[in-house]
Amino acid sequence: MPIQIEFRNVTKTYGSVSAVRDLSLSVCRGEFLTILGPSGSGKTTVLMLLAGFVAPTQGDIVITGKSVAAVPSYRRDQGIVFQNYALFPHLSVRRNLEFPLEMRGVKAADRTARVDRMLDRVHLKEFGERLPSQLSGGQQQRVALARALIADPPIFLLDEPLGALDRNLREQMQGEIKSLHKEFGSTTICVTHDQEEALTLSDRIVVMREGQIEQSDTPESLYDRPATRFVASFLGEANIFENPGFEVEADGAQSPGTVAMIRPERICIGAPGNSARADEDRRQSVPGVVADMIYAGPLRKYYVRVGSSMLVVREHVGSGQQIFKPNDDVRLDWLRSDVRFLANGR
Ligand SMILES: Nc1ncnc2c1ncn2[C@@H]1O[C@H](COP(=O)(O)OP(=O)(O)O)[C@@H](O)[C@H]1O
Ligand SMILES: [Mg+2]
Incomplete structure (x- = not known):
């Protein structure tokens, strides 16, 4: 896919604060890119720069090969959805949806047809005459999505679009956003601090930290091979072995300046005397003592003391499993190939 959007060494400062620092990023046509990061890491500023609501202090933004430095925001042809609708x-609702079409000079009859189609598409056919205040949060957000997409913009920007919704509704709306992206094909950039949302929606995730990109990759690679401690801990849960009190074995040598990590679901828990596994020679096995067990629906989470470390183990609940209690002696084991090394980072 050809590159559609390019940030070239973009910096945005507010007084002494660098909201975005020397950021370079390319986004392909049709890609669904998520910008993930903690509050204050510069995510919204990236969107504001792209939308033209703020101008870079340094650097340039290029869309389909042309600098947009001189293009005002209303001429950038982007659909935008904010958290607060x-x-x-x-x-x-109907007039809200007509507005972007009017702005683009679409004729009245055509507008009506497109609004009808869009209302139907976002399951709000019966709600066209209502005011936003007469809708639930989820319905309002559907209107906001519909309004952003109705003029078929090549670029679709979302800033924490589901932040105000409760969990069930959020999951439902994630599905909706994904299917709208498939249908409309707009290049989509979605900002979130919600890792689950990022993992579910994206072709690619950019993790931001203090105005810079920490790592950028597909959801699976980012989760499976985080490059730094920050990424490992921000995206999912990580057992980081720092002076663990036992030797962590790994396939391949550990490079200097790195620290070993394993994901909780890669660790198996069993009784101390369990018979050897078929792939024993590829595993490391350590004795431990259960400190705590938390039952969370489909998952059981154990906190296990091993040497001077506390390891988190996550197990899918299944039938016939042995369940351990605090103070039980256990054996933990994992594939050495599941151990990753992280840079300490900035
Ligand atoms: N208009 C502004 N004036 C001053 N500082 C700002 C402004 N907008 C953002 N900032 C600062 O820039 C940094 C990044 O902000 P923002 O892009 O909103 O982060 P995020 O969306 O990741 O929470 C923060 O330190 C924030 O306080
Ligand atoms: Mg923000």
């Missing part, structure tokens, strides 16, 4: 409160 930003619907026009005094206009009906």
Whole structure:
């Protein structure tokens, strides 16, 4: 896919604060890119720069090969959705949806047809005449998505679009956003601090930290091969072996300046005297004592003291499993190939 959006060494400072620092990033046409990071890491600023609401202090933004430095935000042809919906409160749903079409000079009859189609698409056919205040949060957010997409923009920007919704609704809306992306094919950049949302939606995730990109990769690679401690701990849970009190074996040598890590679901828990596994020679096995067990629906989470470390083990609940209690002696084991090394980072 050809590159559609390029940030070239973009910096944005506010007084002494660098919201975005020397950031370079390319986004392909049709890609679904998520920007993930803690609060204050510069995610919104990246979107604001792309939308043209703020100008870079340094560097350039290029869309389909042309610098947009001189293009005002209303001419950038982007659909934008914010967390707080930003619907026009005094206009009906239908009028809210018509607005971007009017701005682009679409004729009245054509507007009506497109609004009808869009209302139907986001399951709000019966709600066209209501005001935003007469809708639930989820419905308002559907209107906001519909309004951003109705003019078929080549670029679709979302800033924490589901932050205000409760968990069930959020999952449902994630599915909706994904299917809208498939249908409309717009290049989509979604900002979130919610790792689950990022993993579910994206072709690629960019992890930001203090105005810079820490790592960028597919959800699977990022989760499976985080490059730094920051990424490993921000995206999922990680057991990081720092002076663990026993030797961590790994396939291949550990490079200097790195620390070993294993994901909780890669560790198996069993009774101390369990018979050897078939792939014993590829595993490391350590004795431990259960400190705590938390039952969380489909998962059981154990905290196990091993040497001077506390390891987290996550197990899918299944039938016929032995369940351990605090103070039980156990044996933990994992594939040496599941141990990763992390840079300590900045
Ligand atoms: N208009 C502004 N004026 C001053 N500082 C700002 C402004 N916008 C953002 N910042 C600062 O820039 C940094 C990044 O902010 P932001 O991009 O909103 O982060 P995020 O969306 O990741 O939470 C923060 O330290 C924030 O306080
Ligand atoms: Mg933000």
